[in-house]
Amino acid sequence: MTPAEIERNVKNIRAEIARAAGEAGRDPDEILLAAATKTNGAEAVRAAVKAGVDICGENRVQEMLEKNELGAYDGVPLHFIGHLQKNKVRQVVGLCALIHSADSLPLLQEISRIAEKRGLVQDVLLEINIGNEASKSGFRPEELESVLEEAARFPALRVRGLMAIPPICAKPEDNRPFFLQMQKLFVDNRQKKYDNIRMDFLSMGMSGDFAEAVRCGANLVRIGSGIFGPRNTTTT
Numbered sequence: 001m002t003p004a005e006i007e008r009n010v011k012n013i014r015a016e017i018a019r020a021a022g023e024a025g026r027d028p029d030e031i032l033l034a035a036a037t038k039t040n041g042a043e044a045v046r047a048a049v050k051a052g053v054d055i056c057g058e059n060r061v062q063e064m065l066e067k068n069e070l071g072a073y074d075g076v077p078l079h080f081i082g083h084l085q086k087n088k089v090r091q092v093v094g095l096c097a098l099i100h101s102a103d104s105l106p107l108l109q110e111i112s113r114i115a116e117k118r119g120l121v122q123d124v125l126l127e128i129n130i131g132n133e134a135s136k137s138g139f140r141p142e143e144l145e146s147v148l149e150e151a152a153r154f155p156a157l158r159v160r161g162l163m164a165i166p167p168i169c170a171k172p173e174d175n176r177p178f179f180l181q182m183q184k185l186f187v188d189n190r191q192k193k194y195d196n197i198r199m200d201f202l203s204m205g206m207s208g209d210f211a212e213a214v215r216c217g218a219n220l221v222r223i224g225s226g227i228f229g230p231r232n233t234t235t236t
């Protein structure tokens with residue numbers, strides 16, 4: 001994709017987000033657009049930033065560090081959206097404004113431990129395995145209450161909301177039940193009494209289904225191929 005094509009894609013996605021938000025009676029300005037930048041080079045990422053995405057989200061630590069060296073994300077916050085291994089936490093804490101993919105208690109504990117050492121507080125989202133898929137990581141919906149209670153005890157971590165990747169579906173509408181279930185979890189846990197838990201972000205919706213996600217309450221969508229074109233699947 002050329003920078004001009006990337007710019008056009010971002011514009012079209014913004015328009016579609018605005019339309020979906022309108023249909024749901026929501027303000028489009030409250031919906032953040034994250035470019036899912038995996039496998040795309042620094043030039044393409046810079047073009048997306050220039051085109052006005054709100055956030056860059058990366059999946060792989062090494063790839064992220066390399067592009068960060070090149071200044072690819074300059075101008076927008078950097079988020080981590082991929083599965084994070086405990087032994088890579090130190091490379092992500094502090095560099096990423098938000099980790100979308102906190103998917104186990106040991107990982108939460110490690111994030112807090114590293115953040116505390118560095119004298120900072122790391123924002124995270126709890127990843128929910130909304131389709132109860134064996135192949136996906138994340139907390140089970142019914143575990144969320146107890147996970148929030150546990151998370152409240154980690155001093156250098158702040159839960160800012162929830163994230164989900166629903167099962168692969170033939171049509172975007174097929175994901176609606178999962179998105180609605182996520183919205184319910186998000187809203188039900190909004191009034192939690194813990195100091196370090198604030199349900200600000202509901203991160204769901206990708207290239208194929210972001211409009212549906214927005215209609216179901218998402219306020220942060222993560223879009224890769226819709227911005228950058230199809231990925232070389234051997235590298236993802």
Ligand SMILES: *Cc1c(COP(=O)(O)O)cnc(C)c1O
Nearest residue numbers: 036081206207222223224225226
């Ligand atoms: C790749 C990726 C996306 C974007 O996927 P597309 O279908 O290319 O839009 C969103 N979220 C996560 C966690 C991803 O890994």
